[in-house]
Amino acid sequence: MDKKDNIKSKFELALSIFTVFFKIGAFTWGGGYAMLPLIKNEVVEKRKWLTSEDFIDGIAVSQSLPGPIAVNTATYVGYKLCGTFGSLMALAGAILPSFVSILIIAMFFLRFRNLKVVQDFFKGANPAIIALIVSAVIDIGKSALKRYREFVITLILLFLLIYLRVHPILAIVISAILGIIFGEKR
Amino acid sequence: MILLRLFLAFAQIGLFAFGGGYAILPLIEKEIVNNLHWLTHKEFLEVVTISQLTPGPIAINAATFVGYKVGGVIGSFIATVSVCLPPVILVLIVVRFLKRFETNIWVNNVLKGLRPAVVALIASAAYSLVRGGGITEIKGLIIGIASFIILRTRKLDPILVLIIAGIVGILIYL
Numbered sequence: 469m470d471k472k473d474n475i476k477s478k479f480e481l482a483l484s485i486f487t488v489f490f491k492i493g494a495f496t497w498g499g500g501y502a503m504l505p506l507i508k509n510e511v512v513e514k515r516k517w518l519t520s521e522d523f524i525d526g527i528a529v530s531q532s533l534p535g536p537i538a539v540n541t542a543t544y545v546g547y548k549l550c551g552t553f554g555s556l557m558a559l560a561g562a563i564l565p566s567f568v569s570i571l572i573i574a575m576f577f578l579r580f581r582n583l584k585v586v587q588d589f590f591k592g593a594n595p596a597i598i599a600l601i602v603s604a605v606i607d608i609g610k611s612a613l614k615r616y617r618e619f620v621i622t623l624i625l626l627f628l629l630i631y632l633r634v635h636p637i638l639a640i641v642i643s644a645i646l647g648i649i650f651g652e653k654r
Numbered sequence: 655m656i657l658l659r660l661f662l663a664f665a666q667i668g669l670f671a672f673g674g675g676y677a678i679l680p681l682i683e684k685e686i687v688n689n690l691h692w693l694t695h696k697e698f699l700e701v702v703t704i705s706q707l708t709p710g711p712i713a714i715n716a717a718t719f720v721g722y723k724v725g726g727v728i729g730s731f732i733a734t735v736s737v738c739l740p741p742v743i744l745v746l747i748v749v750r751f752l753k754r755f756e757t758n759i760w761v762n763n764v765l766k767g768l769r770p771a772v773v774a775l776i777a778s779a780a781y782s783l784v785r786g787g788g789i790t791e792i793k794g795l796i797i798g799i800a801s802f803i804i805l806r807t808r809k810l811d812p813i814l815v816l817i818i819a820g821i822v823g824i825l826i827y828l
Contacts, residue, residue: 594699622773
């Protein structure tokens with residue numbers, strides 16, 4: 469294959485990466501973790517772009533680093549397939565649907581938010597979103613807090629955040645340092 | 655100048671967005687609501703609800719919304735790009751050193767250490783959404799408790815629960 473063909477096939481690959489992630493981005497509600505099975509289905513099972521091991525490595529990296537898991541996973545898969553260009557195409561595909569839908573909603577919402585029917589909808593939906601978050605605290609707490617010590621640290625951090633109004637970044641830094649102090653030594 | 659401020663605010667949020675989803679709400683609230691006053695508490699709550707009802711990660715949705723409110727379409731583009739920028743750069747760096755990164759004892763200890771912070775951040779998000787006007791009277795409290803019971807006992811899609819609660823709101827506040 470000469471160089472021209474190579475560039476052409478690279479571009480085609482990048483384009484199909486974009487399409488796959490656009491599709492996943494457009495049809496996944498409820499954030500990152502809901503996307504993972506869909507990404508795995510497309511990337512590992514259907515298209516065989518990555519092996520299952522590579523994909524699992526990618527999820528591990530995505531979860532370890534800051535940032536939305538959908539953004540990180542898209543970046544990882546795109547890079548593995550097609551370098552930095554591929555990662556940008558995957559990312560663009562993954563976030564374009566939410567970008568466009570929020571943009572449209574923002575344009576209308578900022579104009580109509582004071583309508584009574586809109587406000588009443590939120591009066592009903594707001595307590596439900598709080599219930600959703602409390603429910604997430606229980607689920608994530610159950611799986612993340614395995615030891616008594618972790619539970620106590622959580623309560624202390626919660627106190628710092630709510631009553632002393634400590635910056636969330638400080639809470640993150642404190643718990644990272646505690647992780648190093650209490651963690652396994654090599 | 656406001657676009658630069660927008661860029662810095664969301665780049666900072668992206669850089670510290672550990673734990674995904676709800677765990678980043680306190681970061682957004684601190685910067686965007688308390689420090690920069692770009693959203694009121696009430697608007698923040700509405701953005702969280704809208705994020706849940708539309709596709710995509712909350713961080714992206716909030717960035718796009720706040721960016722549009724502050725600086726129009728250009729603002730929404732800058733905010734969305736800047737919230738992604740730190741994670742993308744970090745992923746691209748780490749992929750090159752993958753094996754060493756995964757088995758690094760420091761990385762593992764820090765990640766384990768972050769677990770309590772993620773739980774505390776999400777819990778504090780729930781607390782401040784209640785304080786910020788999410789539940790102000792008895793009808794709201796009843797909707798909240800009913801939603802919670804439904805979420806914990808039935809396998810109902812959270813989005814469906816939100817929409818039903820919204821419709822109930824329209825009907826009972828008529």
